[in-house]
Each structure stands twice: as structure tokens, then as C-alpha cells.
Amino acid sequence: MPRVIVKTVFKDIRFQCQRCGSCCHHKRPLDFDDLVPMEQIKEFWQKSNLIYLTEKDVTAIAKETGKKAAEIVDTLFDYDGCYVKIRDNGCQLILDLPVMKSKEDTTCIFYKDRCSIYSVRPIACRLFPFRVEEETLTNGDILLNIDCNLTCPGIGKGKKVDKRKLEKLVVDQFLQRTEDINPHVQRLNASGAISKKARIFRTLPGR
Numbered sequence: 001m002p003r004v005i006v007k008t009v010f011k012d013i014r015f016q017c018q019r020c021g022s023c024c025h026h027k028r029p030l031d032f033d034d035l036v037p038m039e040q041i042k043e044f045w046q047k048s049n050l051i052y053l054t055e056k057d058v059t060a061i062a063k064e065t066g067k068k069a070a071e072i073v074d075t076l077f078d079y080d081g082c083y084v085k086i087r088d089n090g091c092q093l094i095l096d097l098p099v100m101k102s103k104e105d106t107t108c109i110f111y112k113d114r115c116s117i118y119s120v121r122p123i124a125c126r127l128f129p130f131r132v133e134e135e136t137l138t139n140g141d142i143l144l145n146i147d148c149n150l151t152c153p154g155i156g157k158g159k160k161v162d163k164r165k166l167e168k169l170v171v172d173q174f175l176q177r178t179e180d181i182n183p184h185v186q187r188l189n190a191s192g193a194i195s196k197k198a199r200i201f202r203t204l205p206g207r
């Protein structure tokens, strides 16, 4: 079993949300294709601002708002509860993870002067301005590197960030996503549908 290691890139940091709403605008950079290969994922994360949703997020928001999941999420392919697709005879493994839908002006569908679903806002929103880069180490362990988005005007203000709380949120998000993806990958693997040479892609939904 690979270990999951969490590392915070910064030492001490202060943060207090200034409610500017800028993280509720979802950037979808034009210089990427709909399928983003893993080799480009770091650059993609640096240039985009998408709110990735776990199944638990979608269920909580749907319950609170009375909306159907398909009204909340964007995926590149049809939203059918399975985010793992294969193409090209199993040589492409595509992770079409759901992201929060935006309005035409790129703001989140739940932004109305402020967040209208604050009590059930997704884990990705609770994490902002901190972001996580996932890396698989040569021994198979998974490293979750926590960095922060310095464009957020709340950085450097308010109280010192409680790193343990932050790390717990990051691990929760990782475990929820693993639960969402792994059963599908395992099923496809067991049926021999995924080629040993498969390249992995993430999608850029909702553009």
C-alpha cells in the first residue's frame, strides 16, 4: 500500500478572507485542449481556477439547494457518476472529474454578492487560497504538496494558519476523491480494459 505524505511548502503564514470574490471566478485557460495530459497538469493548475467537486460535495449541495447533480457540475463527457473514461483501445485513461458550473461571466453559479451556499461550500472552496499538487514518488508513495495562491489578497492578513487543520482538509479531499475514482479504475483494470501503456489525461470541462 502506498503511503500518503502531506507537506506544507510554506513555514508560517497568515490568512483572513477579504471577501473579494475573486476565487469565485472560474478561469478556464484557452491554451489547453479539452484533454490535458498529466505532463501539463502542473502548468494547468497554475493557470486555471476550477472548483473540483467530490461526490460528497455534490450530494451536500444538491440536498441543500434542491438542485439535481447535473445542474451543479460540469464534466467534459456526459455526467453519469463515473468520472473514469477510456479511449483509443485503453491507451487513454481520462479522469473527467466534475467541476462547479459557472455563469457566462465565469462566476460560480452560487455566487450572489457572496457565497449563497456557504455552509455546504465544497472542500476545494474551504481550502482556498491553499492548493495541492499531487506527486507520485518513485517508490509509489503519494506526496500532497500544499502551496498557496499568492494572488489572494487575504494572504498575510489575520491569524496564523493552523497547519494541522489545513493538512486534515487536504487529506479528506484526497480520500474522498480516491473513493470517487478508485473503484472505477479497479473495475476497468480487472477487466483488462486499460492498456499497460495508457497515458493519463484530466479534462477541462465547462468551456
Ligand code: SF4
Binding pocket: 016, 017, 018, 019, 020, 021, 022, 023, 024, 128, 129, 151, 152, 153, 154, 155
Ligand atoms: S479567499 Fe482570497 S480570493 Fe477568495 S474571496 Fe477571500 S480574499 Fe478573495
Ligand code: SF4
Binding pocket: 023, 024, 025, 051, 100, 108, 109, 110, 111, 112, 114, 115, 116, 117, 118, 121, 122, 125
Ligand atoms: S461555492 Fe461559494 S465559495 Fe465556492 S466558488 Fe461558489 S460561490 Fe465561491
